[in-house]
Amino acid sequence: MTTGDRSTSAAAFDVHKVRDDFPILKQQVNGNPLVYLDNGATSQKPQSVIDAIVRYYTTENSNVHRGVHTLSQRATDDYEGARAKIRKFINAGDDREIIFTRNTTEGINLVAHTYARQHVGPGDDIIVSNMEHHSNIVPWQMLCEEKGANLKVVPIDDTGELLMDEYEQMLSPRTKLVSITHVSNALGTILPAAKIVELAHAHGAPVLLDGAQAVPHMPVDMQELDCDFYVFSGHKLFGPTGIGILYGKAELLEAMPPFMGGGDMIKSVTFEKTIYNDLPYKFEAGTPDIASAIALGAAVDYVTNLGFDQITAHEEELLRYGTQALTSIAGVRLVGTAPHKAGILSFVMDKAHPHDIGTILDEQGIAIRTGHHCAQPVMQRFRIPATARASLAFYNTKEDIDALVKGIDRVLEVFS
């Protein structure tokens, strides 16, 4: 990601042409051109994704895996086609390892309710980090309470990097699962995921990686990472809301009990005995969000066509530019300054609370997130109640960063 001929790929990347693919970016908000810097919350959708939804409902809406009729076959082909695209996108070994969920949160809860409930007992440990989203804390807390197990938290340093020595010392035969974010949503830190997995495996513990903030910014490769579970949401990857992915190694998924019972997840049902369906359908009870799954396939096509060489080069340049711009403003402090970061500029100001910063920026058409970013333990770690967070996507420009800086100047004026 940091190698390769960046100058060539960056030169070929025309951000203004890319922006033309995103109709929502062409509007004015509060009398100013929209500057969308809230991609960590959700990303915008290219026309091809919007078209995929319209096309599905216009020409092939039908239920999947059921009908003998033509529309149902078309819908099934496209739904399964999207699964295959996503398998390729994350380089998983088999389509059966790609489970459609609603979102990252559901993926984590699925693993908590099935794999972890089977394998975690009294006195066992589940390891998370100090920079998890609430969705990668609360399901484990609930399970630990139920089982009498311990939730262990790997600390981080002042830049927002994971303390790997402490992590290594925490691993033991009692460790039954490690569940850690790939990229921190509040700080932007890119964690050494492959190393985290390798160390856990040396102690016999499987690893779930929360990839919600990673997949929009960098290529992820299940063979390279060798993680046991990987979860992400479609809507942060330029796809629709309501669809997410759980990747799991086939042998683990095979051995796991189902999450929800219902239609599509069974082979046969009698009142005496039900036989569960094969992977991946065992974990896809009920009619799924077919249109969103197909549209997520279109989003993956879009990102693949653009290419991560270009995306990461452009975003790294933006992050560098933004980091420099924000750190040169007196009274502004960046929170999260790890050397390896993706897409996030979280900051606080001496004189203005993040919520006030957000309102004043909005008045100028600039959309950022303010608050604790569903990561309150990170805020507690840095002894702050909240931050203002500008989060980037490949369609952002240096002009967007300039607008943010101008917006912050206005905040300084109000709170002089």
Place this chain on the structure above:
Amino acid sequence: MAGLSDLYQEILLEHNSKPRNFREVVEPTQSAEGFNPLCGDQITLYLKVVDGVIDDVGFQGTGCAISRASASMMTQSIKGQSLEKAEEIFDAFHHMITEPGGELDLDTLGDLETLSGVNEYPTRIKCAILAWHTMKAALAGDSDGITTE
């Protein structure tokens, strides 16, 4: 639509930088905690009620300029008032914040009228109202805490 200068008026910014009654109250008769879970704002409100009159009031916590100034101005307006009068001020304030374009009870509101600009910012109404709901909870003897959600 009101602009930023209507929202962040001088008096509000002054209360934000120098909040009044920003302290614990000695031997409070009531106290309550309030949270705005969306943004992490937190307030603890202390009341000392003697013979049906708010003898002393103080608050602590963290929050944005609007929640802080609103809490500060609230303590000023209810201190020394009867519980009935405090209720009346609450109603007038609640009406002003949640019903844009409604008629304002300026006699009851006094300086609180400065916060009227908030009603044009739906995402900020919860900031302005947090301290007030916390006061209600404290007076009702509900010390478990309230949230704006």
